[in-house]
Amino acid sequence: MIERLRGRLSRGDSPRFWVIGDVMLDRYYMGSVDRVSPEAPVPVMLLDRIEDKLGGAGNVAQNILALGGRVALAGRVGADEPAERLRALLARAGVLASGLAEDPSAVTTVKLRVLAGAQQLVRIDHERPEPPGSGMLDALLDGLARDLPQPDFVLLSDYAKGVVTSELIERLRRLLPAVPIAVDPKARDYSKYRGADLVTPNEHEAALAAGISVRDDASLLAAAERLSALVPGAAVLITRGPRGMSLLLPPEAARRSAGGAAEPPATSDRRLLDAPAHARRVFDVTGAGDTALAALAVSWVSGLSWAERLHVANIAAGIKVGKIGAVPVFLSELLAALAQGACGAKLIERRLLEGLRRSATANGQRLVFTNGCFDVLHVGHLTLLEHARRMGDLLLVGINSDASVRRLKGASRPVHPAAERAALLSGFSCVDFVTIFDEDTPREAILACRPDVLVKGGDYSEATIVGAREVRGWGGQVEVVPLVADRSSTRLIERGPEER
Incomplete structure (x- = not known):
């Protein structure tokens, strides 16, 4: 399974x-509150900063990109400032977006969240849901075809803002008769x-659309069967948060995956295929559904079976909820987690560091970098890492390869x-990410990820820190953290066991 994913996505x-779907700008006003307004019983927030992030279909697109796919995005935007911000964020992330069609009568959907520290005070939505006309659909599909002809997979992200319609799916099916189409649905009417080949509601959405209160496995199966009847031939995948995912395959005698492997035949006594969740720690569930859908899509085109697809999607979602904000999961993280049978691995390959930089920028996150051999971990290392993490939103740790350590430290x-x-x-x-470099210094890794903050221990001065000049050159910070006295890997190794 891992080699099939690596082979398909790394070549x-x-x-x-x-x-295709409802693109939107997630805008954040962030600041602090220390008083109540004299005009009304409401808090007064002192604005500190404004951050814009990709939302809706844009977040799905950046997740596909992070997992090694090539992505073209289509949706409707207005002739307004949020549309320009969306285009800039997409360009920075590397998402092709000729399919963003401008409609002068529309407004670009913006979800504005006002946060005082970690507390959300209010959310303000600016939107005007309405279905696109035939001319608008032509513009969406023409833009996609220019950017990325002949797709292997189509994902429809429906946030009930009007872009995903029955006409769109009919036209896609005529245009791409053999290409799988998956829908992340929000509508009540699944007809x-x-x-589509796959619909992926969450448990609450499935219950609403089916008109069935989901209380147990039997009612969940009944809801899935009702949705399956509304979308003939489609698999129904219900995401269930900490309970994982449940899949109902269509009732044909057999199904075939993208790789040609026969699926188990369905019978009149249909059963759900359940896949448990794999979250080791939960920090933020924002965007976990988008991550799971992206992972399932890349697994599908890699020829994995349904059981394998669900496993990969659950692992990816487990990694995602261990991160803060709607940030993507990278292919190297996913492959490492699959190899270890857990979702805690954070290893990222050198070639993906530029993508990590783009993602951090698009999501308004400060990327911190530190490095070392980290051969025998001790409290000094932990102090350095915790201090570094407090300086930003993401901490990337570079470590010397075995060959690099031997050259620097000796044959032992x-x-x-x-x-x-x-x-x-x-x-x-x-620690959010770890990357391994084979050179004697981390200079190339630093140039690839372009951190906002470069951190080293107190045995260095800024003049001796590799990469400091470059980081200063692009406007970043260089920080030196005081050492913990009498703690180093070399000293610990040189001491006898009785002295440690």
């Missing part, structure tokens, strides 16, 4: 995805999704191979 002709080092050092660092909650 030059990575799979092509069309993402408009006819022609490292004590622990790079894979083990990376796994141990991944276990720290303050």
Whole structure:
């Protein structure tokens, strides 16, 4: 399974995805509150900063991109400032967006959240839901075809703002008769999704659309069967948060996956295929559904079975909820987590560091970088890492490869191979990503990820820190953290066991 994913997603002709749906700008006003207004019993927030992030179909697109796919996005926007911000964020993330069609009569959907610290005070939605005309559909599909002809998979992201319609699906089915179409639905009437191969409601959405109160496995199956009847031939995948996912395959005698492997035949006594969740820690569930759908899509085009697709999607969602905000899961993280049989791995390959930088920028996150051999972990390392993490939103730790450590420290080092050092660092909650570099210095890794903050321990000065000049050059910070006295890997190794 891992090799099929790696082979399909890591080669030059990575799979092509069309993402169509309701694009929106997630805008955040962030600040602090220390008084109540004299005009009304409401808090007065002192605005500190404004951040814009990709929302809706745009978040699905950036998740596909992070997992190794090529992505073209289509949706409707207004002739307004939020549309320009969306285009800028998409360009920065590397998402092709000729399919963003401007409608002068529309407004770009904006979800404005006002936050005082970690507390959300209010959300203000600016939107004007209405279905696009035939001319608008032509513009969406023409833009997609220019950006990325002949997709391998189509994802429809329906937030009930009007873009996803029965006419859109009918036209896609005529245009791409053999290409799988998956829908993340919000409508109550699922008949408009006819022609899709997969619908992925959450449990609450499934209950509303089916008109069935979901209380147990029997009522969940009844709801899935009702939705299946409304979308003939489609699989129904119900996401259930901490309870994982449940899949109902269509009632044909057999189904075939994208790789040609026969699925188990369905019978009149239909059963749900359940896949447990894999979240080791939960920080933020924002965007977890988008991550799961993206992982399932890349698994589908990689030829995995349904059971394997669900497993991959659950692992990806488990990684996602361990992050803060609607940020993507990267292919290297997913493959490492699958290899370890858990969702805690955070290893990211060098070639994906530029994508991490784009993602951090698009999501308004400060990326912090530090590095070292980290051969024998001690309290000094932990102090450095925790201090570094407090300086931003994401901490990327670069570690020397085994060959690099040998060149720097001698033939007897490292004590622990790079894979083990990376796994141990991944276990720290303050570490978001780990990357391994084979050079003697981290300069190339720093140039690839362009951190906002570069951190080193107190045995360095800024003049001796590799990459400091470059980071200062693009407007970043360089910070030196005081050492913990009498703690270093080399000293611990040189001491006898009785002295440690």
